[in-house]
Amino acid sequence: MPSIQKKMYAPLSSAKVAFIGLGVMGFPMAGHLAQAGHHVTVYNRTHSKALAWQAEFGNHVATTPAEAARDADFVMFCVGNDDDLREVIQGENGALLHAKAGSLFIDHTTASANVAREMATVCAEKSIGFMDAPISGGQSGAEAGKLSIMCGGSDANFKKALPYLEHYGTIIELLGDTGSGQLCKMVNQICVVSVIQGLAEALAFGENAGLDMQRVVKVIGGGAASSWQMHNRSQTMLDREFDFGFAVDWVRKDLGLVLNEARNNGARLPITALIDQLYAQVQEQGGGRLDSSSLITLLGKSQAPQS
Structure with missing residues (x-):
């Protein structure tokens, strides 16, 4: 192929x-x-x-x-x-x-x-x-x-x-100037991990509430809650499939760059710092090579990650 x-x-x-x-x-x-x-x-x-x-x-x-x-x-x-x-x-x-x-x-x-x-x-x-x-x-x-x-x-x-x-x-x-591309990528990563955590919480909440989450995603995916992560990761998150994509180990590397730069420029990133620690928990459970969407394994009905 x-x-x-x-x-x-x-x-x-x-x-x-x-x-x-x-x-x-x-x-x-x-x-x-x-x-x-x-x-x-x-x-x-x-x-x-x-x-x-x-x-x-x-x-x-x-x-x-x-x-x-x-x-x-x-x-x-x-x-x-x-x-x-x-x-x-x-x-x-x-x-x-x-x-x-x-x-x-x-x-x-x-x-x-x-x-x-x-x-x-x-x-x-x-x-x-x-x-x-x-x-x-x-x-x-x-x-x-x-x-x-x-x-x-x-x-x-x-x-x-x-x-x-x-x-x-x-x-x-x-x-x-040189370095600006990397700083922009850090902005990107802050946005991405925040959306993933929000989506993980929303899906876990809906599961615990007994909703048909495929139908939920279909209806909210056409409104203000829509995101790339919702359209490309919600189904695999619901299926607890994470053996693809951008590994947690690489996310933590990127967030380390973000948090270090924030210390240098004075930016306050409380949510990003918290999400970094959540990814650390996934690593501790053996999920370092799982996709970044595996944050949902820490919530609700999730199972412990398997490498």
């Missing part, structure tokens, strides 16, 4: 692109670049994943980030956290080793605003551009090429990157 959906790509001159990190998001994103006709070289820490990508999309596989980035016009990153990003950019075999002057690094990792600024500085020392560009829309959005992309960096770099980002994104905005 193809890992991406068919999409019409705007005509664009072919570029040499490196893509570092082929997780559930990076794999289809790199696939869209290949399908659009670009020369793509991929690198993934687990080499078998890179070979699986090549089996589907052809093109090239590298054994190090440095090899992938050699002579590339654009180098995209979609890795786990701040330290992973540092390693693939400036580690012993990092992309900076062979990247050419004038190329542009685009980081899709959800990371800190500080590491974005740090990487922009080290790239500038080699005349390489850098833009933070975290993404939202989940695996389904990546497969469909319909991600939201939140960018931080210079106007010139944004204009240079935009036609290529449009291969896998539909809503793409420059939010300000």
Whole structure:
């Protein structure tokens, strides 16, 4: 089964692109670049994943980030956290080793605003551009090429990157200087986890009240209570199915970034801090790899999470 959906790509001159990190998001994103006709070289820490990508999309596989980035016009990153990003950019075999002057690094990792600024500085020392560009829309959005992309960096770099980002994104905005994309992603995560917790409480309440929750969701889903989470997660939450999607471990990583930034800028996030602790409870029960919607397992008729 193809890992991406068919999409019409705007005509664009072919570029040499490196893509570092082929997780559930990076794999289809790199696939869209290949399908659009670009020369793509991929690198993934687990080499078998890179070979699986090549089996589907052809093109090239590298054994190090440095090899992938050699002579590339654009180098995209979609890795786990701040330290992973540092390693693939400036580690012993990092992309900076062979990247050419004038190329542009685009980081899709959800990371800190500080590491974005740090990487922009080290790239500038080699005349390489850098833009933070975290993404939202989940695996389904990546497969469909319909991600939201939140960018931080210079106007010139944004204009240079935009036609290529449009291969896998539909809503793409420059939010300000380097780090602004990461700050916007933090706003996104605050909204998302709050909606998930609210939906979990609502579904559990309705179950305990003896309501037919499928019919409840149908009627309230057309009104002010509607949300992406309701339309895409309510049924699996009711079925207590969580073996897919965005893992609790990654949510906690993201919320750690949010709460740390809030301490720095003085924002008060009492509900977000509480939800972070609820996710910690899911982890303690063995649910670290479950989807973020598994918050409902802490409520009402839920069962203890199973990994």
